[in-house]
Amino acid sequence: MPAIRARRLFDGRELLGERVVHVTDGKINAVTVDGPADLDLGDVTLLPGLIDCHVHLVFDAGADPVGRLRESSDEEVLDRMREEAARTVAAGVTTVRDLGDRGYLALRLAEKLGVTEGPEILASGPPITTTGGHCWFLGGQADGVEGVRAAVRERAERGVHVVKMMVTGGEMTPGTFSHLRQYGLAELCAAVEEAHAHGLPIAAHAHAGEGIADALAAGFDTIEHCSFMTEHAAEHDETIIARLAASDVIVSLTAGIVPTGEPPPPGVAKRMPGIIAAVRALQAAGVAFVIGSDAGIGPGKPHGVLPYGARMLVDLGYAPLDVLRSVTSRAARACRVADRKGRIMQGYDADLVAVSGDPLADISVLQRPSAVFRMGRRLR
Ligand SMILES: [Zn+2]
Structure with a gap:
């Protein structure tokens, strides 16, 4: 029985x-204050593997991830995703929630990937979005009450772990606007x-304050980004923040940039x-938060970037x-x-x-796992 000190x-x-x-068959069998160990890691802090609540394994963190994806076959994308998965787990991120792929590729990868090849992947499949809406090119367009219901059912039948819906526009998709809503409350x-x-x-992907309020009212479990973007700036609304704090919702902060x-x-x-x-x-209002790095969407966000997000929040005054x-x-x-987990x-x-x-x-030590x-x- 391997035991790690x-x-x-x-x-x-x-x-x-x-x-x-003490580890047996991949599971923690016991945690003891002392006793013999097979492996003494020395002057380290041992933590649970880190969990990134929002990544996109289909995006390569290059200068034009959307263009690269468009030009690539599913098989080519899957090959790259394998490499990104290896990079992710090497950074100490042992679970990721993939909130948007094309053709359920992250789900396919999750089924194929061996335990030592990458993190556990929890996948949404293509995000549900309006026709021509944010990330429409991932293939998840659905309109109207019956349309979105059918889209959710399709994802459930596919075996997704979570559903993702684009409540507002986003920065990656020309013709959509982060400060505007895409769907009605119904x-x-x-x-x-x-x-x-x-x-x-x-x-819920939500940037605009009105979209955040709608996502909260509709009962979404997590609100991604929650940036309160307006047309040219970002202006948070204390009333909405007080409602977030009083609810069970978890806000997923898009922190982390190398x-x-x-x-x-x-x-x-x-x-x-x-x-x-x-x-x-x-933070001041005590809203429950996690970090969703959005790894993959650009050069500042390589896969495995999550520890940089932790550091960013501490730098902004969050308690370590x-x-x-x-x-x-x-x-x-x-x-x-x-x-x-x-x-x-x-x-x-x-x-x-x-x-x-x-x-x-010093939270930055997370950036250099031993x-x-x-x-x-x-694995390392
Ligand atoms: Zn995203």
């Missing part, structure tokens, strides 16, 4: 002292009802001060302990895998990441 252990909720984690409510009837969580020297896209750059103010206001929970136990709750506890999957030093004192285990198998 670490100087400190973050169990998904609290930072503890020295522990030995369609949003119908999609939520249909998803929940199939036992599926449903995630330094590339390149400026962000103009549509994001001009709104950045307002978005940062919104992110701080969400809260941020660690957001990428482990709370992310597992948001992704509906809290019974087996996001904690280091008996019976949980042995997805583990070790970092040197103490991430509560060991990664996936279902008990050491």
Whole structure:
């Protein structure tokens, strides 16, 4: 029975002292204060493998991910996705929620990928969007109450883990606008009802304040981005934020960017001060949050970027302990895998990441994992 010793252990909720984690058949069998270990990792903190609540494995994080995807066959895309999956898990991200692919490729990859080849992938398939709406090119166009209901049913039959719906326009799709809604409340409510009837969580892509309010009213489980974008800036609404804080909804913050020297896209750059103010206001109000990096959508967001998102939130004034929970136990709750991911506890999957030093004192250590285990198998 492999037993792994670490100087400190973050169990998904609290930072503890020295522990030995016993692994059997890919699962955590026991966590003990002392006893013999097969592997002593030394002066490290052992954490649950990190969980990114929003990635796009079909996007290659290049200068033109949409164009590259358009020009590539499904088989070519799948080959690249395998590499992105390997990069992701090497960064200590052992579970990802893929919130938008083409042709259910992320779901296909999830079924094919061996345990040591990448993270666990929870996939939505093509996001549901209006005709010509945000990310229409991924193939998920559906209009009207009956149209969106049928789209949700199709996804449930395919075996998705989550449904994704584009409540507002987005920055990647010319002709759509982040500050405008795409659907009426009736369609949003119908999609939520249909998803929940199939036992599926449903995630809302929402930038505009009105879209955020609609997603909350309709009962979406997570609200992605939640950036409060207006036409030329971003202006958060304290009334909506108070309602978010009082609800069960989890906001998925699009944090995480590696330094590339390149400026962000103009549509994001001009709104950045307002978005940062919104992110701080969400924290001040105590809104439950996770991180969804949106890995893949551009050069600043390579797959595995999540630890940079954790650092960004701490730099913006978020408590390090809260941020660690957001990428482990709370992310597992948001992704509906809290019974087996996001904690280091008996019976949980042995997805583990070790970092040197103490991430509560310096969250940037997450960017340099010294060991990664996936279902008990050491990958680095
Ligand atoms: Zn996205």
